[in-house]
Amino acid sequence: MNNDKHTVVGKRIPNVDGYEKVTGSAKYTIDMVLPNMLHGKILRSPHPHARIVRIDTRRAEQLPGVKIVLTGKDTLGRKNGIWRSYRELCDEEILCRDKVRYVGDAVATLAATQEDIAEEALSLIDVEYEILPAVFNPLDAMKEGAPEIHDGCERNMNVYRQIEWGDVEEAFEDCDHIREDTFYCSSQAHACLETHCAIASFSHDRKLTLWTSSQSPYYTQVLLSDMLGLREGDIKVLKPHTGGGFGGKLSLDSAQYCTSLLSMKLMRPVKIVLSRAEEFAATKRRTPIHYQLKLGAKRDGTLLAKKVRAITEGGAYTALGGTALYLTGFFSSFPYKYPNFQYDGFRVYTNNEATSACRGFGAPQANFVSESQVDMMAEDLGIDPVEIRRKNGMTPHHEIPDQAVIQSCGLQQCLDAIKKYIRKRGELPPNHGIGVSAYGFMSGGIFNWIDTPYAFSAAMVKINVDGKVDLFTGATDVGQGSNTTLTMICAEELGVHLEDITLHVGDTSVCPVDLGAWGSRQTLMSGNAVKMAAAEAKRQLLEVACYYLKPNIVYDLNIKDHWIHFTERPYRRVSYFDVVKDAIRGKEGNPILGYGHYTPHGKGMVSPAYSFGVQAVEVKVDTETGQVDLVHITTAHECGKVINPIGLEGQVEGASIMAAGWTLTEDMQTRDGKIINDNFRDYKLLLAEDVPKMTLLEVDTYEPEGPYGAKEAGEGLTIPTGAAIANAIYNAVGVRIKDMPITPEKVLRALEKKAAEEKDSEQFVAAASA
Amino acid sequence: MEVKCPVCNKQRNSSMKIARHIFGTGDKSHRGWVNSQGVSFTDLLIAQAMEAGNRGFTTLAEIIERVQETA
Incomplete structure (x- = not known):
């Protein structure tokens, strides 16, 4: 161009x-105040799994300043879910009527004249629970006799997805080398600076206006209409500036629903702002996934077959987890031309906070495991990691059977750019390593979850x-x-x-x-x-x-x-x-x-276009402490015609650091289903001082489907960093961590194990030669 | 050899592929057919998820072959 x-x-x-x-x-919802506005709060379950026997709201209602207390019995009893064509996947009441399924499930909401009165009133609501056995691990939740989280959902199997082309079993017989590995990808909080919040105002003409922090005002309008029994046109959703979303503000949330319910009863504006602890506990999160991977190759590095099995921890509700389950399978094949591929994905309910969309939508997890394994395969075969990627990488006009047609693809140019960078970097200091990861991502999904007739x-x-x-x-x-x-x-x-x-x-x-x-x-x-x-x-x-x-x-x-x-x-x-x-x-x-x-037409199952890229991360590993420091992140990202280079740079930097935090430090720790590090002191986001120098290498391509040839440059940039860091650590000190997050403790344990194995080996050689 | 799905008549070149198709479709009629063969759809799916190998799918593939032979 x-x-x-x-x-x-x-x-x-x-x-x-x-x-x-x-x-x-700039005004955010969180900043807004309306005349005559009340403050709402939400009472949340302290139990991971319990039947609601009785809720007594009288004491709370008697507190001066409290205007109303509502429970699930005051709702239409409908279940929320974005999969409107699959009602069985609409499984979240938001305000529970009979049962709570995780610590944080909402059981009551109230409005008062002051925020502190509302807070105090929450403590005056008496809820009698019948505690039920809970299950927190998807592998346990599938076992016979595990607690049934949703009535009639046998062994908590929520969603199964499969993708297949070619014949993997036949192809494995033709392979010279096969690797089988297991990995675990951990969860991640969206950690938006602006927590979920909403102000609802229902007027006497029976029209609802909602100001809210949202990634999709249209979805909010449609889903609220379902839940409240109003026509879509009677609901106006206004979105002021939004302080981050990252996938967590895509579906209807408890602040939006509860403010609407309260305002409809009171005919006054009501505002709810979730606390940081609620934000951690009750707004969904990145999907943790257990993977089993089998990868087969010819001696020359040609990847012939790949088989992926993923078990995702769904948490208490479906949310957008079905799509994350599908996409983690689809992107497990990226960015390579596998002639034979098979994916089986299982999403399992547990009594934890539900998992859903989070920047990259299942693809960062797929990439962490796949690109770690490709590096291992390259080492097994004695092939340069960039070259194995070049040999198998996607090229323009590649067709993924029954799934997608790649039109533009600049992966090979990205590999060239990264190889040049690595060569220029030269010899590294001791305990430094560079790891690479190649990736691709969609430019918008062809998923009509809510079955809209609109474009x-x-x-x-x-x-x-x-x-x-x-x-x-x-x-x-x-x-x-x-x-x-x-x-x-x-x-x-x-x-x-x-x-x-x-x-x-x-x-x-x-x-x-x-x-x-x-x-x-x-x-x-x-x-x-x-x-x-x-x-x-x-x-x-x-x-x-x-x-x-x-x-x-x-x-x-x-x-x-x-x-x-x-x-x-x-x-x-x-x-x-x-x-x-x-x-x-x-x-x-x-x-x-x-x-x-x-509206995309005739563009396959997933997306009308795909971006591609390669990232190289240099790390320094402290072998005394296991601490991993980021030294430099270099990204060659091809997103077609770049509309605004400043925007692209901002996305590269933000996405890389979000992914690095997920890889190294962010760990949602739970005890009996309760998140125990539900604040920014104990939940370790990377800080400004942790951010390394970053370089963006320009790669020009043109995407015929995009405006002026442009395609995505947002979520895709979250994908490669995890694997690039894992590969860099291996190249620095020779230990392979397959279990996220890669904490200093894990690195240290792996180093000790490696040292012990090397000592055993030396002793064996010494004994043999003696 | 072409194998037909006993529920929707979809054809594939092996009983294993038809077994995968049945699990992948997973609607009420496919699920009901599996359960009517004296096995549990969910149990087989979970066996596939939790066990090494392909026991969940091969069990169903064997049933499909048996049904096709007797048809």
């Missing part, structure tokens, strides 16, 4: 909402008489920068300046439907919708401009710098503002409107 053709796309543009965020003037993304562009442009989109900026990306795409397509555009987002009553921010979908899907809407509006302007410029039919017109001109002869031009005015006059005074939409 020739970058010079673009006036906005590809330029380094600061976030359109950056000033507000940096100066602290996946839609946008509207309105050009007003002064030439200013209003862009309406349902896309959701949760900090990843989609507001900026979409404004840039609109400006580029329409030929106007960024400051000509006013963006309207986060209001379901005026913005077109968009499925929201998940699966790295906004740039490609919402971007295509915006581009189409802008092109439609532009077409209407050019029609009018033709009357002024009277071009020969072979000439094209374009818009740039507020002039409409011949593309090839820019000096033949007419004022953009004059044309806008005449176009509006010609429409009987109506503004110029352009509509755009995007």
Whole structure:
């Protein structure tokens, strides 16, 4: 692609909402106060599994300032779930009626005039529980005689998914070398700076307005409508700035549901902000997974067959875990051309907090295990780890049978770039190691969970008489920068300046439907919708401009710098503002409107496009303490045409560090189902001082399905870091950790074991030679 | 040899692949057919998840072969 053709796309543009965020003037739901507003709280179960015998709310109701206390009996008794076509997977009441299934399940909610009164009132609700046996490990939960968490769900088997092509068993017979390994990937909290929160206001015309921190206002609207028995059009969801989502704010949550219930009863606005402890306990988390992998190769490094078995810990409810289960299987085959592949995934209920989507949606787990094993295979065969990846890596137009067609793919260029970097780095100091990992990810998912008849993304562009442009989109900026990306795409397509555009987002009553921010979908899907809407509006302007410029039919017109001109002869031009005015006059005074939409069709099962990349992480291992320090992270990420390089850099840095934290330090520790490190003192996120220098290597590709050739650059960047760190540790000190998180204790134990084995071996050799 | 799914008549080249298809589909009719053969769909699925090897699926594959032979 020739970058010079673009006036906005590809330029380094600061976030359109950056000033507000940096100066602290940006308003988040958590900051908002409405007149006459009450404060809500939620009472949560202290037991992992119990029957609710009786709830006595009288003492709480009598506390001065308390306005109402509600329990599950005050609800319609419906079960929440995003899989609306599969009702058996809609299994979460949110406000439990008969039974609690994890520590944190909600049993009552109340509203009071002050937050501290609401807090005090919670302690006055008496709940009598009949404690039931609980099970916390998926392997135990499947055993005969294990407690049944959901009635009728035999042995707690929640979802089974399989993927297969070729014939793995036959192919293993043709392999020269086969590896079988087991791995465990741990959980991770989303750890959003803004905890889940909502303000609901139900008015006398029976319309509900909800301000909330959400990744998808549309999903929130639809799911609330199901749960409350209101029509979708009677619910307006407003999304102010959002302080992070990472998959945790995608489905309906307890703050959104309880504030709505309370406000509907009281006809007053009610606000609930989850505490940090509630955020840890009751907002879902990354799916922990036990893997068994079998990988077969020819002597020359050709990977012939791969078999993956995954058992995921589902926690108490389905949430979006079925998709994580499928995607961890699908991405276990990435980014290689396996001729034979088989995946069996089992999701099992336990009495822990439910697991769901978390940045990367099952792919980081798949990559940790797969890319660790590919490195082991390379060593077994005596092949350079970059070369085994090159030999088997995906290339453009690769077809994954019955699953996907890869159109653009710059994996080979990424491998070249990383190999060059490693060579340039030269010899490493003692106990330093570089590990690599190759990956790919989807640019939005082809998953219509809620069975919407609407387009996946839609946008509207309105050009007003002064030439200013209003862009309406349902896309959701949760900090990843989609507001900026979409404004840039609109400006580029329409030929106007960024400051000509006013963006309207986060209001379901005026913005077109968009499925929201998940699966790295906004740039490609919402971007295509915006581009189409802008092109439609532009077409209407050019029609009018033709009357002024009277071009020969072979000439094209374009818009740039507020002039409409011949593309090839820019000096033949007419004022953009004059044309806008005449176009509006010609429409009987109506503004110029352009509509755009995007829904993937004929693009396989998973995604319309895939990004690819390779990451190299250098670590330093302290052999006395087992401490692993990150020295340098270098990423070659190909995401088609980069719309905004600043946005890409931000995503590389944020995603890499989030993944490094998951790999090294973040560990949700539980005792009898209760998360015991439910705060940022004991739950160890990486800090600024832990962040190493990072380098982004540019790799140019063009994705025909994406706007201007762009594809994803968000979640995918979370994928490679875990395996790259594990491989780097092995290369530094020779120990392979297959069980996350890779804590200093595990490294130290592995080093001691290695030393003992080496000593035994030396003694054996000495004895044999004596 | 082509093997047919006893529930939906889908064809595959081995009974093992039909067994995988039955578990993969997992709807009420496929589940019900497995349970009607004197084994438990869930037990076989869990055997497949928890045990090394393929006992869960091979057990069903053998049943499918038997049913096909007697049909």
